Amino acid sequence: MKKIVINGGKRISGEVTISGAKNSVVALIPATILADDIVTLEGVPDISDVASLIEILEIMGAKVARDIAAGVVIIDPRGVESKPLPYGKINSLRASYYFNGSLLGKFGEATVGLPGGCDLGPRPIDLHIKAFEALGARMTFKENAMHLTTDGVRLKAATIFMDMVSVGATINTMLAAVKAEGRTIIENAAREPEIIDVATLLNNMGAKVRGAGTDVIRIDGVEKLGGARHTVIPDRIEAGTYLSIAAAFGDGVIVNNVIYEHLESFIAKLEEMGVKMIIRDDSIEVLKSENLKAVTIKTVPYPGFATDLQQPITPLLLMTNGRGKIIDTIYEKRVNHAAELARMGADILVSNGEVVYHAPNVLSGAEVVATDLRAGAALVNAGIIASGETKISNVEFILRGYDNIIEKMTALGVDIKLVDEN
Numbered sequence: 546m547k548k549i550v551i552n553g554g555k556r557i558s559g560e561v562t563i564s565g566a567k568n569s570v571v572a573l574i575p576a577t578i579l580a581d582d583i584v585t586l587e588g589v590p591d592i593s594d595v596a597s598l599i600e601i602l603e604i605m606g607a608k609v610a611r612d613i614a615a616g617v618v619i620i621d622p623r624g625v626e627s628k629p630l631p632y633g634k635i636n637s638l639r640a641s642y643y644f645n646g647s648l649l650g651k652f653g654e655a656t657v658g659l660p661g662g663c664d665l666g667p668r669p670i671d672l673h674i675k676a677f678e679a680l681g682a683r684m685t686f687k688e689n690a691m692h693l694t695t696d697g698v699r700l701k702a703a704t705i706f707m708d709m710v711s712v713g714a715t716i717n718t719m720l721a722a723v724k725a726e727g728r729t730i731i732e733n734a735a736r737e738p739e740i741i742d743v744a745t746l747l748n749n750m751g752a753k754v755r756g757a758g759t760d761v762i763r764i765d766g767v768e769k770l771g772g773a774r775h776t777v778i779p780d781r782i783e784a785g786t787y788l789s790i791a792a793a794f795g796d797g798v799i800v801n802n803v804i805y806e807h808l809e810s811f812i813a814k815l816e817e818m819g820v821k822m823i824i825r826d827d828s829i830e831v832l833k834s835e836n837l838k839a840v841t842i843k844t845v846p847y848p849g850f851a852t853d854l855q856q857p858i859t860p861l862l863l864m865t866n867g868r869g870k871i872i873d874t875i876y877e878k879r880v881n882h883a884a885e886l887a888r889m890g891a892d893i894l895v896s897n898g899e900v901v902y903h904a905p906n907v908l909s910g911a912e913v914v915a916t917d918l919r920a921g922a923a924l925v926n927a928g929i930i931a932s933g934e935t936k937i938s939n940v941e942f943i944l945r946g947y948d949n950i951i952e953k954m955t956a957l958g959v960d961i962k963l964v965d966e967n
């Protein structure tokens with residue numbers, strides 16, 4: 546079993562460069578099968594979710610060439626068939642649900658197992674299914690998988706109102722609708738930067754998607770999509786994770802390859818706490834910051850404070866002064882990191898579904914468990930601050946979403962290693 550071991554208590558400094566966004570690339574890869582020619586993705590992070598998606602692409606018949614160090618993946622989807630994908634890697638990540646949309650959009654048929662991903666409480670996909678049905682698909686369960694079919698190959702455009710703001714359902718509807726007959730309108734669409742990134746790739750492939758990044762997306766279906774070359778946007782969640790530890794325990798850290806506009810609500814919180822920063826065109830320098838103020842964080846859909854950042858920022862909150870809360874309105878059960886941080890000596894607990902903390906805290910190294918991806922990131926950040934040794938298990942979650950975290954943290958002066966141990 547792999548574990549991350551951190552010898553903490555040494556302040557960090559230096560520079561780190563942010564990789565391509567996990568939540569973008571995991572949709573871009575399934576999107577490539579809609580093309581009838583080669584698609585090249587640049588800025589692809591070295592994370593296990595990408596490896597899993599490439600494996601699935603290859604099972605479907607795509608030819609894939611990857612240069613991991615250069616961050617380039619070249620996908621030739623011309624041999625792809627809509628084979629049933631009931632088990633295996635499909636269940637190991639969330640984003641495998643995008644193959645439902647792209648296979649359905651291309652072949653009028655898809656058989657894909659239920660998605661996995663982080664256990665954050667219930668994560669239904671009813672909105673995805675409702676949207677596919679509105680586009681003319683029928684759904685049944687077959688071989689433990691969702692089987693989607695339509696009459697003929699092309700779906701029929703529709704106006705779809707999303708009952709809730711959902712990143713996955715918005716992207717999946719785009720994937721299914723780009724080749725449908727007529728104009729599809731998605732109302733109450735999610736507005737995350739990753740949605741714009743997927744729309745940009747689709748448009749470069751020849752699609753007609755307008756309005757991505759607003760809550761109304763219009764898609765005029767086209768018959769054919771071609772090849773394209775696309776660079777993945779920087780990962781705002783990875784950036785927020787490094788900015789958090791830089792603010793909590795840095796003596797001057799520059800975070801490169803950042804789009805500030807994607808992080809505005811997060812930066813606003815750092816400013817409210819009193820963190821000193823210099824914001825440049827595509828980098829943010831965090832200066833040594835002291836006497837920080839406790840704040841309350843409430844997660845909401847973009848452009849509000851991202852649910853994926855509330856756990857990585859928690860160790861920073863623990864270093865402030867005062868009391869505060871974290872209220873996650875997207876996933877009420879995304880609180881498991883609190884108990885692990887308490888094992889490291891933090892004054893933090895969950896009350897009525899809200900995380901309540903009292904700062905400042907003195908953290909000590911401990912054996913802790915990464916219960917999910919961002920809980921794992923929180924424990925890495927806490928382990929850096931804590932005195933003594935922190936040993937984190939279940940690191941597979943962390944490696945799903947953080948490109949070269951050991952190397953990047955080491956470059957900032959952290960004593961951190963990945964070990965194989967029972």
Ligand SMILES: CC(=O)N[C@H]1[C@@H](OP(=O)(O)OP(=O)(O)OC[C@H]2O[C@@H](n3ccc(=O)[nH]c3=O)[C@H](O)[C@@H]2O)O[C@H](CO)[C@@H](O)[C@@H]1O
Pocket residue numbers: 568571639640667668669670671672673709710711712713714735852853875876
């Ligand atoms: C691979 C990926 O991009 N994952 C991100 C994506 O997940 P994911 O796309 O799964 O999250 P959604 O935006 O769909 O979920 C938002 C909320 O809507 C609910 N919901 C969603 C779909 C549905 O059919 N029915 C329903 O009730 C969910 O339970 C949740 O409470 O957005 C989340 C919210 O920003 C992030 O935490 C995840 O990192």
Ligand SMILES: C=C(OP(=O)(O)O)C(=O)O
Pocket residue numbers: 567568638639640661662663853918919946
């Ligand atoms: C919850 C996350 O990922 P996923 O939706 O892939 O499980 C995340 O990236 O924080």
